[in-house]
Amino acid sequence: MDLKITLASNSPRRRQLLGWLGIDFVSRPADIDESALPGELPRPYVLRLAESKARAAAHNPSCDRLVLAADTIVADGNALLGKPDGENGARGMLNALRGRTHQVHTALALLEPPDGRLLTELCSTNVPMRAYTDAEMEAYIASGDPLDKAGAYAIQSVEFHPVEQFSGCYASVMGLPMCHLLRALRRWGAAPDVDVAQICRENLHYHCPISEAVLRGEAIG
DSSP: OEEEEESOOOOOOHHHHHHHHHEEEEEEEOOOOOOOOOOOHHHHHHHHHHHHHHHHHHTTTTTOSSSEEEEEEEEETEEEEESSSSHHHHHHHHHHHHEEEEEEEEEEEEEEETTTOOOEEEEEEEEOOOOOHHHHHHHHHHHGGGGGGGOOOTOOOOTOOOOOOOOOOOOHHTOOOHHHHHHHHHHHTTOOOOOOOHHHHHHHHHOOSSSHHHTOSSSSS
16 A cells, blocks of 8 residues: 555644655645533543544545544643643643653554545553753743643753653653554554654654564554
């Protein structure tokens, strides 16, 4: 199968991660209502949004490629943490997460426009935050970086480095779990022949301890 994908996102991070896999893709962002339903928990929420984005992108008459949609949510227990509403919102989130472990859930949806075949994947990752100081937090907020990030942080921030002793899927916290995507594409019969663990080592400087387990099909993130 000649793999060509429509990415239902305009996220620079997702486009970068997908590009590292060497996949031919075009971006077509999907505009959907991302409001949570009453009482909706993080995992069902993120899976629903990924599927909705995939269906919205596939609805375009010009879409003739396999559609990939992703959604990422930061969760503190069952509480959903979106993007902060300004500096005070970022300060509140970073204070709440400091020195504690929370979860990041990323869902993937693959949808084929002609027949509507759908595959989904979910990567749930524990993220241990370090006990950064007030001064470090304020400098990070002043940089503006937290203001467009769910949970008010970017795991890849070199200056702030908010996370310590991390042992999950780094790419998933950035927005696209590459091993989960690869195993979904294998189920589809269209996986590229790439070494995802090596890609993470070279580009993220992260030696992933779970890559092989994910590719074996284990429910681990």
